[in-house]
Amino acid sequence: MYQTVEWQVSQEPLGLLTVVMTVIVNGYVRRLTGDVMGAVIVDWARSPFHRAHKGDLRSVRPDDLASQVITGLMDRNNIDTADFDDLILGCAYPEAEQGYNLGRLVTALCDFPESVPGMTINRLCGSSMHAVLSAASSIDSGWGDCFMCVGVESMSRVKRRGYNWSPNPTLSVDWPQAYVEMGETAENVAQKWDISRDQQEQFAFDSHMKSSSASNEGFFDNELIEIDSESGSISNDGCIRPETTLESMSRLNPVFSQSGTVTAATSSPLTDGAAALIVCSEEFASSNELNPTARIISGAVTGCEPELMGIGPVSATRKVIENAGWDLQSIDVIELNEAFSSQSLAVISELGLDPSRVNIDGGAISIGHPLGASGARITGKAASILSRTQGNRALATMCIGGGMGAAIALEKI
Numbered sequence: 357m358y359q360t361v362e363w364q365v366s367q368e369p370l371g372l373l374t375v376v377m378t379v380i381v382n383g384y385v386r387r388l389t390g391d392v393m394g395a396v397i398v399d400w401a402r403s404p405f406h407r408a409h410k411g412d413l414r415s416v417r418p419d420d421l422a423s424q425v426i427t428g429l430m431d432r433n434n435i436d437t438a439d440f441d442d443l444i445l446g447c448a449y450p451e452a453e454q455g456y457n458l459g460r461l462v463t464a465l466c467d468f469p470e471s472v473p474g475m476t477i478n479r480l481c482g483s484s485m486h487a488v489l490s491a492a493s494s495i496d497s498g499w500g501d502c503f504m505c506v507g508v509e510s511m512s513r514v515k516r517r518g519y520n521w522s523p524n525p526t527l528s529v530d531w532p533q534a535y536v537e538m539g540e541t542a543e544n545v546a547q548k549w550d551i552s553r554d555q556q557e558q559f560a561f562d563s564h565m566k567s568s569s570a571s572n573e574g575f576f577d578n579e580l581i582e583i584d585s586e587s588g589s590i591s592n593d594g595c596i597r598p599e600t601t602l603e604s605m606s607r608l609n610p611v612f613s614q615s616g617t618v619t620a621a622t623s624s625p626l627t628d629g630a631a632a633l634i635v636c637s638e639e640f641a642s643s644n645e646l647n648p649t650a651r652i653i654s655g656a657v658t659g660c661e662p663e664l665m666g667i668g669p670v671s672a673t674r675k676v677i678e679n680a681g682w683d684l685q686s687i688d689v690i691e692l693n694e695a696f697s698s699q700s701l702a703v704i705s706e707l708g709l710d711p712s713r714v715n716i717d718g719g720a721i722s723i724g725h726p727l728g729a730s731g732a733r734i735t736g737k738a739a740s741i742l743s744r745t746q747g748n749r750a751l752a753t754m755c756i757g758g759g760m761g762a763a764i765a766l767e768k769i
Contacts, residue, residue: 482760
């Protein structure tokens with residue numbers, strides 16, 4: 357909410373001069389008052405994630421996929437849909453079935469009243485994390501109390517880079533790295549940070565083993581919403597491979613460079629999926645008898661070299677930690693989006709993260725990476741693991757195509 361700071365200045369012979377200054381810059385006010393952002397995460401859910409083109413979600417429209425997740429989330433939370441100030445939806449390629457302001461269309465599919473608006477955000481892989489940051493900023497500034505934050509991507513039905521790819525001719529010559537392929541950036545990071553193929557494969561193997569274990573232990577049960585499709589109900593993830601081995605990974609050829617080290621096994625798969633979070637003010641949660649899982653403390657988005665986009669979480673994490681007044685060693689839970697093994701390992705190394713705190717239920721290499729939905733997934737996941745493990749602080753962070761990173765800091769309530 358807004359913070360008002362008043363100074364009364366006595367100036368002779370003019371008498372009393374009252375200067376009232378309303379400070380909206382959140383970080384400055386929090387330093388003065390000790391306050392934190394007033395936004396909390398109430399609950400979150402996601403669809404099962406499945407491989408694009410050959411998985412069980414390939415026949416499901418992205419608008420229907422997102423609306424089913426939202427409906428499932430609303431069914432277990434006692435919130436009047438009319439109380440939402442906005443539905444903010446992140447999507448990396450908002451065209452075709454994902455076009456025409458998908459956020460607004462989804463409000464209708466979910467039977468929200470016409471008074472609830474909807475918008476679509478595109479920050480590529482960071483789209484739905486930015487949806488959460490936008491909601492938190494609106495709550496902190498007093499512009500709203502309750503938001504539905506959504507992410508969706510059907511990589512089966514809307515191809516990567518869209519249907520009318522048209523790079524700017526000037527940029528293509530003067531700044532070609534603006535359009536660099538993501539796999540090429542993974543090779544660049546592996547080379548610069550001297551990350552071997554063996555290290556990448558071990559990281560990918562561990563991701564699958566952690567996700568498989570988490571699934572078997574029921575740690576995904578509460579986050580998964582069953583999806584109806586033409587072929588039946590879909591209730592389980594489709595990307596996790598508990599049977600994979602280091603030996604089978606070693607037989608794969610590099611996919612982005614003949615002399616490279618990045619393979620399909622050490623890259624996140626093309627994925628279909630959706631995720632959603634309910635973000636509201638602490639006052640709204642209290643008045644509606646809701647039980648939030650985490651408080652949003654700070655958020656940040658930063659830029660980096662596009663050809664090394666996988667390292668984006670480093671600067672974003674450092675900024676969000678500075679904004680929160682934390683140190684990295686105090687963070688109990690870290691959700692780092694695994695676009696590629698190479699960039700994940702580089703980020704862990706560069707930040708000096710404790711690997712035992714990173715992606716304890718596995719990450720995108722095993723679970724999947726539906727571009728527009730991944731930010732929502734890792735933010736919600738960080739909150740739920742924080743609650744499950746009784747930790748105090750959590751971080752969710754990710755690299756973003758084009759040379760960016762995003763991060764969000766959470767705290768237990």
